[in-house]
Amino acid sequence: MKKLSVVAVGSALMFAALPASAEDLPPPPFISAVAISDGQIDAAVTRLDSLAEALMKKTGIPGMAVAVVKEGKTVYAKGFGIRRVGAPDKVDADTVFQLASLSKAVAGTVVAHEVGAGRVSWETPVIEYLPWFRLKDPWVSEHVTIADLMSHRSGLPDHGGDNLEDIGFDRRAVMERLRLLPLDPFRISYAYTNFGFTSGAEAVAVSAGKDWATLSEDALYKPLGMASTSSRFADFDTRANKVVNHVPVNGSFAPKYQRQPDAQSPAGGVSSSVNDMARWMAMVLEGGTYEGKPIIDAEALLPAISAQMISGPSSAVAARPGFYGYGFNVSINPAGRVQLSHSGAFSSGAATAFTMLPSAGVGIIVLTNAWPLGAPEALAAEFTDLVQFGKIERDWLAAYGARLAAVNRPTGSLVGKERPRNPAPAARLSDYVGTYSSDYYGTLDIVRSGEGLAVRLGPAGKPYKLAHWDGDAFTFEPSSENATDGSISLATFKKQASSFGSVTLESLDENGLGTFARK
Known part of the structure; x- marks a missing residue:
C-alpha cells in the first residue's frame, strides 16, 4: 500500500x-483509521441512483436533488421526482430548493470572504457595526463578537427569537428584542440560535455597506457562477424551475405552507440548486479556490470550517464529541476523518443536508421538498459509508428519522389530552376582552369572534380562535414554523383585584416571557 x-x-x-x-x-x-481504496469513491457514486430512489419510495417525499464533488469537480448531479404534487414538472440538477439552516454554512463562507478582504475579523465586536445591539448582560453586549454569535456561544437560549419571527416581526425588530432573553454563561454555553447567528452576519453586511443578500451575491454567488442562488425570498419566489414545499396531509404529502425566511436570511434564507451548491462545496474543499481562481483567503476560511465550540459533549468516555465552526458542524467520523456537515429543515416542508470529507476531497449535498424525515441525512451517510468502508454500516434512515421526529411533533402540554368533562365556568367573555402587552412580544388583543373569543398577536395580527378549557383557561391552535399542525397552546388569564390583569400564552412562554399585562 x-x-x-x-x-x-x-x-x-x-x-x-x-x-x-x-x-x-x-x-x-x-x-485516518481507514484507508480509501482506489475506485471506492467512484463505486459509491454509481450507487446513488438506486439509493435515492429507494429512500424516496420508502418516505414518499415528492422530490430530491443530489450532487457530488470530487477533487474540485462535479462528478454527479441529478434530480428525482417532481417539484409539486399534482403537477408533472420534474426535479433536475438546476431546480431551486430552499436550503433552510444549511444556509448557515453558506453564510460562514460569505463572512470568511469579508475577513479575508480585511473588512472585519472573526473577533470584531458586533456593536462596532451594530451600536444598538444589546444582550441582557451589559458586559457581554460590549464583548460579543461575530465569532461568538456564529458559533452559537453567546449564551442566548436555544432558538431564541424564532417565535418573534413566527408572529410577524422583521429582522431588526427581532434582533433588538434579543436583549430581553435570559443568558447562559458566555463562551462556554452552546445553544443553536438563528437570530444570534443572523446578528453576527448582519454586522458584517453593515461593515460592507450592503444588505446581506447583496453582499452574498457580490462576495460568493457571482464569483462562483451560482446564477440560481439567492439570499432573498423574492428571487426564489420568481424562479421558473423551483420546488414547492410539502407537509403530510391525510397520510400523503401535499403543498400547504410557504416559508418566507428573509428575517433570518443568513441563518435560513438561501435558495439554490445542487449544481450551484456543488460549486460551493468544491470551493470549500479546495481551501477557498474554484477551478484555480481564488474566492476566499484560505486562512480566513479555516476558522469557519474547523472546530470552534463544543456542540455535543461526550456522553461517555468512549464517545466522540461534536463541534461547531462558524456555520459548519465539525466532527470526527467512525473512519477517523474530519467531517464537515450541516442539515436544514423547515417544518413547513423542506429538508436538506451536506457532508464533506476534506481528507478525501469529496462531498455530497442532498436537497428535498418535504418536511424533515431524515432522508437527506440518510443518503449522505449511506454515501460516505460507501466511500470509506465500501458498504453501508447501518439503517441510517431509521437512525435519523427517530431524531427528527421531534422536529415535527406538535407542541403544547395539552396535546393528546381530552377536554375536562366538568370544567369550571369562565367569566363573562367581555371581561377578558382588551389589549395586553409584553416588552418582548409586543401587543396582544383579545377580541370577540362570533359567539366566542379570539387572540390577535404581533405585527401579523393573525387571529386564533379561543376555546374554553377550564375556568379562566382557554386554548388555541398556533400554526407556524415552530408549532406544527396539531399544536395546542393554553391561554391562561389571571385576575388582579376585580379584573383580569394578565394572560399567559403557553406557546410563547419557553423563556418565561409569555405573560402579557393588561393595558
Whole structure:
C-alpha cells in the first residue's frame, strides 16, 4: 500500500502518494483509521441512483436533488421526482430548493470572504457595526463578537427569537428584542440560535455597506457562477424551475405552507440548486479556490470550517464529541476523518443536508421538498459509508428519522389530552376582552369572534380562535414554523383585584416571557 504525505500547495494542504518511509508519513493529526481504496469513491457514486430512489419510495417525499464533488469537480448531479404534487414538472440538477439552516454554512463562507478582504475579523465586536445591539448582560453586549454569535456561544437560549419571527416581526425588530432573553454563561454555553447567528452576519453586511443578500451575491454567488442562488425570498419566489414545499396531509404529502425566511436570511434564507451548491462545496474543499481562481483567503476560511465550540459533549468516555465552526458542524467520523456537515429543515416542508470529507476531497449535498424525515441525512451517510468502508454500516434512515421526529411533533402540554368533562365556568367573555402587552412580544388583543373569543398577536395580527378549557383557561391552535399542525397552546388569564390583569400564552412562554399585562 502506498503511504500518504502532506504536501503544501499554496496555502492548502494536499495529500500525495509517495514512497513509504517513516519520514514520509503524515503527522498524527492527518492520519485516518481507514484507508480509501482506489475506485471506492467512484463505486459509491454509481450507487446513488438506486439509493435515492429507494429512500424516496420508502418516505414518499415528492422530490430530491443530489450532487457530488470530487477533487474540485462535479462528478454527479441529478434530480428525482417532481417539484409539486399534482403537477408533472420534474426535479433536475438546476431546480431551486430552499436550503433552510444549511444556509448557515453558506453564510460562514460569505463572512470568511469579508475577513479575508480585511473588512472585519472573526473577533470584531458586533456593536462596532451594530451600536444598538444589546444582550441582557451589559458586559457581554460590549464583548460579543461575530465569532461568538456564529458559533452559537453567546449564551442566548436555544432558538431564541424564532417565535418573534413566527408572529410577524422583521429582522431588526427581532434582533433588538434579543436583549430581553435570559443568558447562559458566555463562551462556554452552546445553544443553536438563528437570530444570534443572523446578528453576527448582519454586522458584517453593515461593515460592507450592503444588505446581506447583496453582499452574498457580490462576495460568493457571482464569483462562483451560482446564477440560481439567492439570499432573498423574492428571487426564489420568481424562479421558473423551483420546488414547492410539502407537509403530510391525510397520510400523503401535499403543498400547504410557504416559508418566507428573509428575517433570518443568513441563518435560513438561501435558495439554490445542487449544481450551484456543488460549486460551493468544491470551493470549500479546495481551501477557498474554484477551478484555480481564488474566492476566499484560505486562512480566513479555516476558522469557519474547523472546530470552534463544543456542540455535543461526550456522553461517555468512549464517545466522540461534536463541534461547531462558524456555520459548519465539525466532527470526527467512525473512519477517523474530519467531517464537515450541516442539515436544514423547515417544518413547513423542506429538508436538506451536506457532508464533506476534506481528507478525501469529496462531498455530497442532498436537497428535498418535504418536511424533515431524515432522508437527506440518510443518503449522505449511506454515501460516505460507501466511500470509506465500501458498504453501508447501518439503517441510517431509521437512525435519523427517530431524531427528527421531534422536529415535527406538535407542541403544547395539552396535546393528546381530552377536554375536562366538568370544567369550571369562565367569566363573562367581555371581561377578558382588551389589549395586553409584553416588552418582548409586543401587543396582544383579545377580541370577540362570533359567539366566542379570539387572540390577535404581533405585527401579523393573525387571529386564533379561543376555546374554553377550564375556568379562566382557554386554548388555541398556533400554526407556524415552530408549532406544527396539531399544536395546542393554553391561554391562561389571571385576575388582579376585580379584573383580569394578565394572560399567559403557553406557546410563547419557553423563556418565561409569555405573560402579557393588561393595558
